[in-house]
Amino acid sequence: MKVLRALCAIAFLAVAFALPPMPDSVVNAEEAIRDLWRLAHEGVFMNTLPFQYRELQDKWANFLYHEGPGIINSYYEFLRMARFSDTRTYSYTPRYDPMKPEVAALLVERFAERMPSSKADWGKDLSLAQPGTSHFNPHSADR
Numbered sequence: 001m002k003v004l005r006a007l008c009a010i011a012f013l014a015v016a017f018a019l020p021p022m023p024d025s026v027v028n029a030e031e032a033i034r035d036l037w038r039l040a041h042e043g044v045f046m047n048t049l050p051f052q053y054r055e056l057q058d059k060w061a062n063f064l065y066h067e068g069p070g071i072i073n074s075y076y077e078f079l080r081m082a083r084f085s086d087t088r089t090y091s092y093t094p095r096y097d098p099m100k101p102e103v104a105a106l107l108v109e110r111f112a113e114r115m116p117s118s119k120a121d122w123g124k125d126l127s128l129a130q131p132g133t134s135h136f137n138p139h140s141a142d143r
Contacts, residue, residue, distance in 0.1 A: 032056045078103050 019041045026037045032053035039045070047064055049057045074097070080086040092100045 030056070036060075075100070075103055078107065082107070 019038065022034070022037060026034055032049065033056075035053075036046070036049075047061065049060055077086065077090050078100075081090060094101045
């Protein structure tokens with residue numbers, strides 16, 4: 001029974017802290033690229049690769065220099081909207097660019113984190129006070 005509980009706990013932790021599924025292009029790439037992808041999802045991004053991946057450094061640097069700005073600028077629309085330099089609704093096709101919905105959802109999620117929870121505030125305006133009074137006094141003679 002204890003072994004089963006331990007296995008369930010390990011399985012739960014593995015699922016809870018698992019990385020998203022690795023895209024086929026990354027799965028089929030060399031180890032350095034798989035490591036870069038894994039690190040990116042753990043919160044680390046590097047433009048200079050570790051020594052053991054030095055043979056990939058020039059290709060990586062060339063890719064970042066030539067294609068990186070275009071990829072990054074494709075998310076610039078969100079920055080323009082956040083700064084209100086563009087107030088039009090921004091439409092995109094999630095199946096062609098799955099990162100845009102993630103960026104949009106992250107903006108909404110962070111906004112929600114900073115707002116008071118509407119469910120937590122539910123009923124805060126309810127009062128047992130009599131109409132026209134500011135508070136309820138259970139010992140009041142005018143009850």
